[in-house]
Amino acid sequence: MRTLVLSDIHANLTALEAVIMDAANFDRVFCLGDVVGYGPDPNECIKFLRTLPQLQVVMGNHDAALSGIIEVGNFNYDAQQALTVQASILAATSMEWLELLDLEKDVAGIHMAHGSPRNPIWEYLSSNFIALENFSAFTQQVCMVGHTHIPSIFELSKPRKIRLLLPEQGDLWRSDNRFILNPGSVGQPRDGNPKAAYVIFDDGDETWQFRRVAYNVPEVQARMRNLGFPIRHIERLERGV
Ligand code: ZN
Numbered sequence: 001m002r003t004l005v006l007s008d009i010h011a012n013l014t015a016l017e018a019v020i021m022d023a024a025n026f027d028r029v030f031c032l033g034d035v036v037g038y039g040p041d042p043n044e045c046i047k048f049l050r051t052l053p054q055l056q057v058v059m060g061n062h063d064a065a066l067s068g069i070i071e072v073g074n075f076n077y078d079a080q081q082a083l084t085v086q087a088s089i090l091a092a093t094s095m096e097w098l099e100l101l102d103l104e105k106d107v108a109g110i111h112m113a114h115g116s117p118r119n120p121i122w123e124y125l126s127s128n129f130i131a132l133e134n135f136s137a138f139t140q141q142v143c144m145v146g147h148t149h150i151p152s153i154f155e156l157s158k159p160r161k162i163r164l165l166l167p168e169q170g171d172l173w174r175s176d177n178r179f180i181l182n183p184g185s186v187g188q189p190r191d192g193n194p195k196a197a198y199v200i201f202d203d204g205d206e207t208w209q210f211r212r213v214a215y216n217v218p219e220v221q222a223r224m225r226n227l228g229f230p231i232r233h234i235e236r237l238e239r240g241v
Helices: 013-023 042-049 061-066 077-089 092-099 128-137 217-227 231-239
Strands: 002-006 028-031 055-057 104-107 110-113 142-144 152-158 161-165 178-182 196-202 207-213
Touching: 002 013, 013 042, 013 196, 013 207, 013 217, 042 077, 042 092, 061 077, 061 092, 077 231, 128 152, 128 161, 128 178, 217 231
Parallel strands: 002 028, 028 055, 110 142, 142 178
Antiparallel strands: 002 196, 104 110, 152 161, 152 178, 196 207
């Protein structure tokens, strides 16, 4: 079975459509949160995502903010502005769908959380030390996260030893060790590569392939300008930062 692993779509329908076209053949979809926030198409992304096969989604911090579960005041100024614009265009049906998302999920022997397994909404897995502490917060071999927008793997190579890998386009990963994997961001990559990031997991040979696909960034930026999004969020898409 082939699983399409997505995260941090951030209301960017053009990037999401490019990923679905590029992934071409998959049986189910795992999404690690932040379907909304930052981008111009929150309703369209939710609607499209819900048409995908065997969809499993966990809640991200932006999803939680827009559905009123956490305070917008917890975000930095630019992110708050973007959330305010999104709140003004978010349909009631979208909000209802966001409200019902789970914080964590266990699917097919894999743990799913947006930020980290011990703090799914807020924690960034930004160092080996933080990752090490998180291995005791789930029991499965594999945990998938999003939130940093950087394709990465923290592998527990020995009982207390962490190895960080930063996979690039096309890299194939396989390991019998425990690991925490981040597919990168579909709608707002931050690793210096503006192409949309995703992963294909094949449970036959247990491989995880890191992929990138270019999409029409200027088209998304034009929609953001029309809606009055912060300039910093518009410009960062073309640089992938
Ligand atoms: Zn995010």
